Amino acid sequence: MLAGLLRLLPPETAHRAALFIAGAIPPLPHRPRPRLALSLAGLRLPHPVGLAAGFDKNAVAFSGLLNFGFAFVEVGTVTLRPQAGNPQPRLFRLLEDRALINRMGFNNDGVEAVAARLARRDPKAGVVGANIGINRDSPDPIADFITVLEKLAPLVDYLVVNVSSPNTPGLRDWQRPERLAPLLAQLRDRLTTRTGGRRTPLFLKIAPDLDPAGEEALVATALDAGIDGLVVSNTTIARPSHLRSPLRVEPGGLSGAPLFAPSTELLRRIARRTGKRLVLIGVGGIDSAERAYAKIRAGASAIQLYTGLIYEGPGLLARILDGLERLLDRDRLERLEDAIGLDVQSPGG
Numbered sequence: 119m120l121a122g123l124l125r126l127l128p129p130e131t132a133h134r135a136a137l138f139i140a141g142a143i144p145p146l147p148h149r150p151r152p153r154l155a156l157s158l159a160g161l162r163l164p165h166p167v168g169l170a171a172g173f174d175k176n177a178v179a180f181s182g183l184l185n186f187g188f189a190f191v192e193v194g195t196v197t198l199r200p201q202a203g204n205p206q207p208r209l210f211r212l213l214e215d216r217a218l219i220n221r222m223g224f225n226n227d228g229v230e231a232v233a234a235r236l237a238r239r240d241p242k243a244g245v246v247g248a249n250i251g252i253n254r255d256s257p258d259p260i261a262d263f264i265t266v267l268e269k270l271a272p273l274v275d276y277l278v279v280n281v282s283s284p285n286t287p288g289l290r291d292w293q294r295p296e297r298l299a300p301l302l303a304q305l306r307d308r309l310t311t312r313t314g315g316r317r318t319p320l321f322l323k324i325a326p327d328l329d330p331a332g333e334e335a336l337v338a339t340a341l342d343a344g345i346d347g348l349v350v351s352n353t354t355i356a357r358p359s360h361l362r363s364p365l366r367v368e369p370g371g372l373s374g375a376p377l378f379a380p381s382t383e384l385l386r387r388i389a390r391r392t393g394k395r396l397v398l399i400g401v402g403g404i405d406s407a408e409r410a411y412a413k414i415r416a417g418a419s420a421i422q423l424y425t426g427l428i429y430e431g432p433g434l435l436a437r438i439l440d441g442l443e444r445l446l447d448r449d450r451l452e453r454l455e456d457a458i459g460l461d462v463q464s465p466g467g
């Protein structure tokens with residue numbers, strides 16, 4: 119019902135309303151689901167379903183979102199300096215396709231404001247990650263990434279380097295090995311040296327639009343860099359020919375149902391290449407328990423939602439969790455961790 123009401127509002131107004139409501143959610147009792155509990159790069163999660171980056175860009179609602187029942191919330195993308203983003207309208211509902219196109223352009227309050235909010239968080243309330251990026255006009259992207267990482271690392275449980283948003287010109291070029299390798303090496307070094315005994319897990323969020331050679335090179339670079347894992351994937355700049363909404367011509371990143379197949383195929387290929395050497399977070403087009411489970415069987419240890427919540431409403435989270443328990447029964451598996459990568463053939467097999 120909530121999703122239906124919010125859909126009567128223009129997309130960004132609906133988003134602001136949803137954030138306002140989410141931020142006010144008090145702690146709620148949740149039925150423990152021991153079969154769904156898992157470890158993600160050393161972080162203990164009560165279940166695998168998190169909220170994807172871009173919903174709580176400024177860390178204003180993560181407490182309420184954890185209270186609501188998400189296992190983890192990824193705030194951001196956060197940039198060094200505050201940034202207004204692209205002119206509106208910049209968020210479009212492709213209703214016929216159960217999809218969104220966004221070209222927000224990293225609108226956010228900047229790292230100082232976000233860090234001040236995260237500094238007040240109760241770390242026991244749940245897992246919070248920070249997704250970091252660069253300002254559109256950054257003169258020194260590596261320095262920006264380092265500063266944002268150093269400010270946020272002590273305040274969060276994991277970090278995600280975002281080099282895959284389609285809405286910051288040139289950002290995706292950082293997926294090329296010759297730029298990515300030094301970037302990741304420097305970020306990783308800062309994490310090992312600056313946060314003392316605790317090393318905050320570091321993930322890289324990638325685009326679903328790489329060509330096969332680019333994909334292979336990126337995975338090799340991530341493995342060499344010794345990061346913890348990948349978030350697969352961001353939105354796509356592709357426009358599948360089956361899209362029906364007239365809004366499909368809008369520039370920006372496409373998310374939701376049409377992204378499910380390509381992002382899951384990418385996940386499976388990467389899982390096949392990396393075995394268990396990288397932890398994978400699956401995101402893209404999840405709007406049901408079946409699709410959540412497919413991501414896990416394709417190699418994801420955890421998953422994230424965004425567009426599915428807009429179309430299915432907040433009840434999607436509980437439906438996924440109930441459905442995952444049923445799917446484990448169907449497949450005669452005791453724990454969700456036993457399902458990770460079941461659909462992935464080993465390179466030899």
Ligand SMILES: Cc1cc2nc3c(=O)[nH]c(=O)nc-3n(C[C@H](O)[C@H](O)[C@H](O)COP(=O)(O)O)c2cc1C
Binds near residue numbers: 401402
């Ligand atoms: C309005 C909107 C804003 C987004 N902003 C960000 C962002 O700031 N950083 C990021 O890494 N991903 C961002 N994303 C991408 C999502 O985190 C996710 O990767 C993508 O939408 C695919 O998942 P979905 O199909 O479940 O929405 C955004 C997505 C949407 C729809």
